[in-house]
Amino acid sequence: MTFGAGLFWLAVLLLAWVYAGYPLVAALVARFRPFEPRPATAASRPLVTVGIAAHDEASHLDARVANVLGQSGAFELEVIVASDGSTDETSEVVRRLEAADARVRLLDLERSGQTAAQAEIFRAARGEIVVLTDAETRFADGCLDRLVAPFADPRVGCTTGRLEWRAAERTQTSRNEGAYWRYEQVVRRVESRAGWLTAVTGAMLAVRRSSYRDVPAHASMDHLLPLYVRDQGLTVVAVPDAVGEDRPISGLREQFRNRTRTATRGIRANLSMAGRLAPWRRPSAALAIWSHKLLRWATPWLAGVALVGAAIEVAAGRTIYAVPLVVAGVLAALVLAGYAIRSRRGTPPRIAAFALSAAVVNLAFVVGWLNVARGRRIEAWDRAQWEAG
Secondary structure: OOHHHHHHHHHHHHHHHHHHHHHHHHHHHHHHOOOOOOOOOOOOOOEEEEEEEEOOOHHHHHHHHHHHHOOOOOOEEEEEEEEEOOOOOHHHHHHHHHHHOOOEEEEEEOOOOHHHHHHHHHHHOOOOEEEEEOOOOEEOOOHHHHHHHHHHOOOEEEEEEEEEEOOOOOOHHHHHHHHHHHHHHHHHHHHHHHOOOOOOOHHHEEEEHHHOOOOOOOOOHHHHHHHHHHHOOOEEEEEEEEEEEEOOOOOHHHHHHHHHHHHHHHHHHHHHHOOOOOOOOOHHHHHHHHHHHHHHHOHHHHHHHHHHHHHHHHHOOOHHHHHHHHHHHHHHHHHHHHHHHHHOOOOOOHHHHHHHHHHHHHHHHHHHHHHHHHOOOOOOOOHHHHHOO
């Protein structure tokens, strides 16, 4: 095999493994050797702490806290809202709720970022299980009970629910994100059944408090806590019938900023744990973080390597390798067309909108890797900044 062909096929096979091969292998393991949490053997009502880190979320907190307090099941409940240096009426709203219901508590903090605020929630929590969520998320009936139930099995250290988007068809960006999110949920379900899961949803993240370890302020709880749980030999479980709802990503600018932030923090977190979750120590966790996370974030680099390999082969006279170059050219044309139509405030055809959205996501992955290489850290963040435009 020539050098160019080797580059091309190595990159293509890695991409095929990430998006098809790995989910298929996980599905086979889930089918023949499933991990099934053991049901509770005795009646118990654990204390559950629901933690909400909030920065300038006054308009959402009345409804959010009411939604949490409305959850019922085999547990006792407390709600901690950590106001992360809010400049609006967030703290005043929570003080009012605190006065009305003894289960609600306020942590009025200086501005330090979401992760630092969530760390304070863990330090203040009385519950055996801590559930992290967001101010705009809403739990469906029974969500919290289902999210907590697997902890009856001492092998379970972390659970996550299924987040759905409100009005997911509202914009082309939210439709494209929704399609990707459905694929992601399928992969998580089979990983969970195989006992391999390391990916969770930050707005629906439940952790056994005894499994908590400090997370650096520049990292995300939803990236590192599941890895800490796996490092302790415990299992992360996806609970598809624990359903929550949140606002979808509204536009390309928000999509880019959100994906850049997630990729930057996620790449750094997973690389930091790759040694502790090495294949000879935690083989299934290592397989998951490389196949589901790091190599998926490396998609644009792998695609670039494939195209370089194809170009080398075409230059050497092997014209069959012009096919991927032509395909890449067509996709680039669709991206440019979609961008041009949007710039004129038009609505691109679905295929052009999908290509543009995919390009934005992969550009965000590139920036994420560059941020990690440059040592850039994202700590405090402002919702208005990331949602602008």
